[in-house]
Amino acid sequence: MRYAIGIDLGGTNIAAGIVTEDYKLLEKGSVPTKAQRPWQEVAADMARLAMELVEKAGLSRADCAGIGVGSPGICNGDxxxxxxxxxxxxxxxxxxPTLTRLTGLPCRLSNDANCAALGEVVAGAAKGCKTAVLLTLGTGVGGGVVIDGKIYEGQASAGAELGHCTLISGGVECTCGRRGCIESYASATALIRQASEAAAAHPESLLNKERITAKSVYDAMRAGDDAAKAVVAQYEEYLGEAIVDMVNIFRPEMLLLGGGISGEGKALTDPMNEYVKAHCFGGDKSFVTRVDTATLGNKAGIIGAAALCLSAPAAMPLKLAPAFKDYLWGGERLKSEYGKHTRLSPLAESWELSCHKDGPSTIVNGPDAGRTLAEYAARHPACVGTRHTDGVFPVLIKLIDAARPLSVQVHPDDAYAQRVEGEPGKTEMWYVVDAQPGAQLYYGFQRELTREEAARRIADGTLTDVLNAVPVKAGDVFFIDAGTVHAIGAGILIAEIQQNSNTTYRVFDYGRLGADGKPRALHVEKALDVARLCPPERPAGPMGKPEQNGDCTSTLLAKCGYFTARLLDVAGSAPLCADGESFHSLLCLSGSGAVICGGGAVPFAKGDSLFLPAGLGAYTIAGRAQLVLTTL
Structure with missing residues (x-):
């Protein structure tokens, strides 16, 4: 049995409940919103209430598909x-993102009226309908539209503000600042205003006998009061016109009325059905939407919010297939030791997590199998996380097998790369997975050089005489800032975390010939524009010390403005959480195991790469494995 937490967030109260996969309300509770305090305090109360209900229901986080929230106002579901x-x-x-961080559960969001509409479709008066519209007649007029069983929200989730469609051009001023909105004529507030005006004009009316409410107006009408009859008739004409507009636009199977006035039941819906039949387009020739009252009351928002999670596919880690590169310096270890299947030979690089146009990785499991990660990220922009906002996927992760030395290279920073190449710069980190005895790499210079000396040494082939040669072994870490001159030596296998860029300036290539039999191109002028002609500023090695947490040892390898990388040594189980701030990337360097999440498990082995979308929530790595965890 799957469960979800539904939260109906209001200006006065936070109502929440545990909802089963067949949309039964298992537990329910509420706390005051106290809306004028900082939003962080409101969110903390929402998280606290949610977890209290989980405990009260005898469940655990692992039983819950997530938290759904219906909130007043404009909500961006993405x-x-x-x-x-x-x-x-x-x-x-x-x-x-905040609720996921506080609870470890994935979270989905929509407008509260949308959630109420969805609740009525999955468990209320419109159960079994594919299309339905809900109008809530209260202080204002809220609206929710369900099409093919899904909430319709419009671009940026800002649509379906049905109460703010114009009913009478230039009419009564609405709370939104416009004039003549449906809300100004068909809300309970509007009915009270209309009745108050009638009461002032008719001192003998029953409308003057007590405080005017929507119910007292209908009571006076039923008692035969002429002024009340006229008010109700005019109000129902306004409401009828609004409903006819909704029917002509959407032609839903049902249009439901909720809110306080809907308590009038058939006294309200019978005349509305007659009005729609008489006035909707083709009413005497085609299907006519039935108008009825919503039945779930204040449970609709909770159940509909939970349905945001229960009706969606279970969140899961995505296993990726890499793009391959056969540069001339590559070897065969990625195929023989890491299970990479390709006819390319040599195999120099596998781009394990990539949205770059030069080699995107591909999803191999779940409903998005066959799509590239770039396509997935475009369809689900929130998967990257809120720490990243510029629209370009931020990182690229590789395995590199250097059977022969790479050319001496340098990468530009963001400003130069954007101006000259039209893509981001390239800062990267190397984790040495394995190295043959005597292997070394170049990392900056031994001493400071002038541009003139660097250019001369490139030309006469003596550049390597002044490069900083560093012997390497498995476990070494090098942070390569943009501008650092570098080269991976022969016999080294590296996991590389880098900015999402393929811009490299080749400085020196040992006089090698390319596949065409000609020397490979150098980019000397650009390289000298961006190179730091000095020793490296950062010492080699991880930025943090190993930290033990249960069955997992975590070591901070590198942290910068572009990415954070940690080495995880798991010997049992390691609980983690992908909140809304950043995706999690897992690259398995050795061993095997599974990522357990949402009641399912995705196995992994040496060489596998998994992408966990931001907001996925709590997950557990189970097994015995060494992995690189990359986040923003």
């Missing part, structure tokens, strides 16, 4: 942000 909510005094609040 990023999990509440973009704007006047009820909560919120602007650009990263609600889902």
């Amino acid at each position: 990023t999990g942000e509440v973009v704007y909510s006047n009820n909560l005094y919120w602007d650009d609040v990263p609600l889902c």
